[in-house]
Amino acid sequence: xxxxxRETLPCGATLLLKENHSVPLAAVDLWVAAGAALEREDExxxxxxxEHLFFKGTPTRPVGVMDRQVKALGGYNNAATSYDFTHYYxxxxxxxxNLALEILTDALLNMSLPTEEIERERHVILEEIxxxxxxxxxxxxDEFLKLAFAGTPYERPILGTxxxxxxxxxxxxxxxxxxxxxxxxxxxxxxxxxxxxxxxDRLAELLGDLSPSEPSRPESLDGAEELKRxxxxxxxxxxxxxxxxxxxxxxxxxxxxxxGLDLIAALLGEGRSSRLVYRLMEREGLxxxxxxxxxxxxxxxLFGVEACYQGEDEHEVLSILExxxxxxxxEAIPDEEIEKAKTQLLTGHALGLEKNSSxxxxxxxxxxxxxxxxxxxxxxxVRSLSGEEAQEIVNRLCPPDGxxxxxxxxxxxx
Amino acid sequence: xxxxxRETLPCGATLLLKENHSVPLAAVDLWVAAGAALEREDExxxxxxxEHLFFKGTPTRPVGVMDRQVKALGGYNNAATSYDFTHYYxxxxxxxxNLALEILTDALLNMSLPTEEIERERHVILEEIxxxxxxxxxxxxDEFLKLAFAGTPYERPILGTxxxxxxxxxxxxxxxxxxxxxxxxxxxxxxxxxxxxxxxDRLAELLGDLSPSEPSRPESLDGAEELKRxxxxxxxxxxxxxxxxxxxxxxxxxxxxxxGLDLIAALLGEGRSSRLVYRLMEREGLxxxxxxxxxxxxxxxLFGVEACYQGEDEHEVLSILExxxxxxxxEAIPDEEIEKAKTQLLTGHALGLEKNSSxxxxxxxxxxxxxxxxxxxxxxxVRSLSGEEAQEIVNRLCPPDGxxxxxxxxxxxx
Numbered sequence: 035x036x037x038x039x040r041e042t043l044p045c046g047a048t049l050l051l052k053e054n055h056s057v058p059l060a061a062v063d064l065w066v067a068a069g070a071a072l073e074r075e076d077e078x079x080x081x082x083x084x085e086h087l088f089f090k091g092t093p094t095r096p097v098g099v100m101d102r103q104v105k106a107l108g109g110y111n112n113a114a115t116s117y118d119f120t121h122y123y124x125x126x127x128x129x130x131x132n133l134a135l136e137i138l139t140d141a142l143l144n145m146s147l148p149t150e151e152i153e154r155e156r157h158v159i160l161e162e163i164x165x166x167x168x169x170x171x172x173x174x175x176d177e178f179l180k181l182a183f184a185g186t187p188y189e190r191p192i193l194g195t196x197x198x199x200x201x202x203x204x205x206x207x208x209x210x211x212x213x214x215x216x217x218x219x220x221x222x223x224x225x226x227x228x229x230x231x232x233x234x235d236r237l238a239e240l241l242g243d244l245s246p247s248e249p250s251r252p253e254s255l256d257g258a259e260e261l262k263r264x265x266x267x268x269x270x271x272x273x274x275x276x277x278x279x280x281x282x283x284x285x286x287x288x289x290x291x292x293x294g295l296d297l298i299a300a301l302l303g304e305g306r307s308s309r310l311v312y313r314l315m316e317r318e319g320l321x322x323x324x325x326x327x328x329x330x331x332x333x334x335x336l337f338g339v340e341a342c343y344q345g346e347d348e349h350e351v352l353s354i355l356e357x358x359x360x361x362x363x364x365e366a367i368p369d370e371e372i373e374k375a376k377t378q379l380l381t382g383h384a385l386g387l388e389k390n391s392s393x394x395x396x397x398x399x400x401x402x403x404x405x406x407x408x409x410x411x412x413x414x415x416v417r418s419l420s421g422e423e424a425q426e427i428v429n430r431l432c433p434p435d436g437x438x439x440x441x442x443x444x445x446x447x448x
Numbered sequence: 449x450x451x452x453x454r455e456t457l458p459c460g461a462t463l464l465l466k467e468n469h470s471v472p473l474a475a476v477d478l479w480v481a482a483g484a485a486l487e488r489e490d491e492x493x494x495x496x497x498x499e500h501l502f503f504k505g506t507p508t509r510p511v512g513v514m515d516r517q518v519k520a521l522g523g524y525n526n527a528a529t530s531y532d533f534t535h536y537y538x539x540x541x542x543x544x545x546n547l548a549l550e551i552l553t554d555a556l557l558n559m560s561l562p563t564e565e566i567e568r569e570r571h572v573i574l575e576e577i578x579x580x581x582x583x584x585x586x587x588x589x590d591e592f593l594k595l596a597f598a599g600t601p602y603e604r605p606i607l608g609t610x611x612x613x614x615x616x617x618x619x620x621x622x623x624x625x626x627x628x629x630x631x632x633x634x635x636x637x638x639x640x641x642x643x644x645x646x647x648x649d650r651l652a653e654l655l656g657d658l659s660p661s662e663p664s665r666p667e668s669l670d671g672a673e674e675l676k677r678x679x680x681x682x683x684x685x686x687x688x689x690x691x692x693x694x695x696x697x698x699x700x701x702x703x704x705x706x707x708g709l710d711l712i713a714a715l716l717g718e719g720r721s722s723r724l725v726y727r728l729m730e731r732e733g734l735x736x737x738x739x740x741x742x743x744x745x746x747x748x749x750l751f752g753v754e755a756c757y758q759g760e761d762e763h764e765v766l767s768i769l770e771x772x773x774x775x776x777x778x779e780a781i782p783d784e785e786i787e788k789a790k791t792q793l794l795t796g797h798a799l800g801l802e803k804n805s806s807x808x809x810x811x812x813x814x815x816x817x818x819x820x821x822x823x824x825x826x827x828x829x830v831r832s833l834s835g836e837e838a839q840e841i842v843n844r845l846c847p848p849d850g851x852x853x854x855x856x857x858x859x860x861x862x
Contacts, residue, residue, distance in 0.1 A: 056802075304519075378519070
């Protein structure tokens with residue numbers, strides 16, 4: 035991914051630039067260090083709600099104009115909200131990169147937040163919340179995250195609840211935006227067939243009026259009480275059983291611990307010859323899917339397994355999972371296996387940088403958490419970790435008595 | 449997409465090479481000019497069946513080894529079958545591009561076709577066929593394609609039927625492979641961080657023993673009788689009504705007619721301000737989705753519309769579709785709208801070339817139909833077509849009395 039260019043604009047916003055002249059396209063990705071885990075108790079879901087309103091018009095670009103301008107060039111725009119961030123992006127022919135910069139900064143500085151759009155999108159989000167229940171995995175993770183993150187700011191759902199959304203009016207949006215959308219929290223990443231100097235000049239001009247602000251620094255959760263073993267079960271109109279089991283991990287972003295967890299997750303669940311896929315799918319045919327995850331957020335994380343199987347096989351599935359967790363904690367990991375997992379992380383990383391939009395995303399996301407150096411040194415960081423270290427990390431960060439286990443099961447009677 | 453390199457190997461296979469050093473990855477894509485529309489009556493589904501068996505082992509790489517070798521490097525392999533072609537690809541770190549070449553050519557030349565794997569995959573494909581019925585669109589298109597392509601080799605389903613699959617044994621596979629998998633039908637595209645000379649030398653070596661063969665030239669369907677208006681209706685456990693209406697078009701691959709149909713499809717159904725999406729979704733809120741398609745196959749094509757709506761709105765939806773089809777046939781198309789559609793085609797084309805795997809796919813597919821020059825000149829070809837020409841093309845190729853209309857509707861009583 036080298037070389038790329040980083041600079042701090044006069045207003046304090048950060049700009050990341052990556053030239054790639056293989057196709058005449060550009061992606062502009064605006065990252066804001068504001069997400070669900072930074073919301074106040076009484077504004078649950080506001081980050082995601084604001085994301086819905088971001089492109090809904092400014093004094094000079096009424097509702098619909100931004101979408102039309104981008105689409106008329108064959109491009110697309112979109113956005114996403116998570117616990118720690120929200121980001122907005124436009125992908126289009128690179129000769130129009132200035133239009134992307136103009137649209138994103140116009141929305142950022144001048145979004146109108148019209149009352150009728152607020153009501154319309156409130157309705158859309160309520161439907162989004164309802165729709166989660168239609169999917170077994172949506173329902174499973176909703177409850178799982180609530181329990182696994184209980185007692186931390188991460189326990190509230192990103193979409194909010196019907197109750198929390200009802201309390202959000204235009205003034206709340208303005209207040210929230212003033213709190214978080216200042217230049218100290220902004221990271222703009224541009225990747226593609228661009229002239230860096232011209233992008234940098236134009237963006238400095240567009241953001242020129244912004245008064246500097248400090249980045250948000252939410253307090254750490256190191257004191258958060260430890261997760262206790264917990265279990266839940268949801269009955270639903272499904273054929274198979276959906277299982278998620280996992281444990282809360284501490285803040286490890288940018289540390290060797292993060293890479294250790296990623297390696298063990300790959301070794302357990304990445305590819306047909308990984309330990310869990312091989313035993314539960316290839317050899318025994320017990321699961322229709324199984325995967326492992328290490329999810330690292332800014333101030334917390336999750337390590338666990340997701341599986342799908344016929345209810346009558348549950349006992350066997352659970353004991354194999356238990357066995358394989360035990361093995362990963364206690365038996366030496368063969369060099370060959372840890373090497374394979376490393377290669378999978380490294381190639382996955384490279385595959386994630388093929389498109390301009392993903393490149394801009396990786397740069398923006400990592401700049402936001404001050405981790406660009408770790409991205410540059412990713413290969414070396416992965417290579418330098420041993421199997422013993424990864425094992426020590428998983429033992430230390432994933433206490434066996436702190437697992438949350440959730441099931442979505444077929445209803446007994448129909 | 450320029451420059452790329454094309455050469456004919458000594459055995460007669462075609463090699464396409466595209467260097468791209470932005471990430472250390474490579475995609476190798478092997479195209480074979482053999483698909484469902486080239487099958488004999490009594491071997492329906494054999495192209496797709498063979499696709500399932502391709503990576504299932506050779507004398508030197510027993511079942512499972514190819515998958516493992518690729519996955520151990522973090523890469524992936526896959527394949528797809530359509531009416532006119534089958535293709536097989538491997539994406540992995542570019543330093544291992546030779547392994548990808550070796551695996552693909554080993555499978556091509558030495559696939560074992562073990563009897564137990566034939567039986568296992570026969571079972572998997574029967575499940576695939578059954579699963580199509582679960583999805584309303586799967587069921588809709590299955591019937592739609594059968595009717596729209598009636599009387600041509602395209603009327604048989606790509607997956608085959610339980611009956612046709614039952615008759616396929618190992619000897620049939622060997623016979624089919626001998627008929628179609630000769631070098632005249634092979635196009636190998638390699639894109640990524642590669643040294644062209646080294647790839648070309650290695651591939652020539654690997655394919656060295658292959659005796660030359662002529663490319664398959666299936667007879668044209670110009671004489672195929674014209675499609676008559678037809679309608680069908682399927683009741684299913686769904687909430688909304690799913691509609692597909694379309695007309696059979698002649699062979700237009702690589703001609704201005706192909707671009708004319710693509711332009712009109714974009715103008716009707718691409719993006720929020722396209723005619724159908726604007727009227728049926730944005731303004732009237734009648735449809736939850738609507739799109740238009742121009743699908744160009746080697747010897748035939750389809751032009752049509754797909755929509756999803758509440759049953760009680762059907763009359764209004766149909767009359768708006770009728771109105772908009774009429775408008776596109778008779779009213780002059782404003783320059784601005786045709787320009788927008790052109791830009792959408794061109795940007796979509798560029799977005800489809802961002803990844804090495806898609807670049808290799810485009811090169812392989814177009815080499816197979818002798819259309820590389822048209823791909824290179826794509827922008828010029830799109831730019832040079834006028835709105836009047838596009839209108840004339842849609843009028844000539846899409847006779848209003850040749851439409852097939854299909855519905856999947858909610859069951860009346862539950």
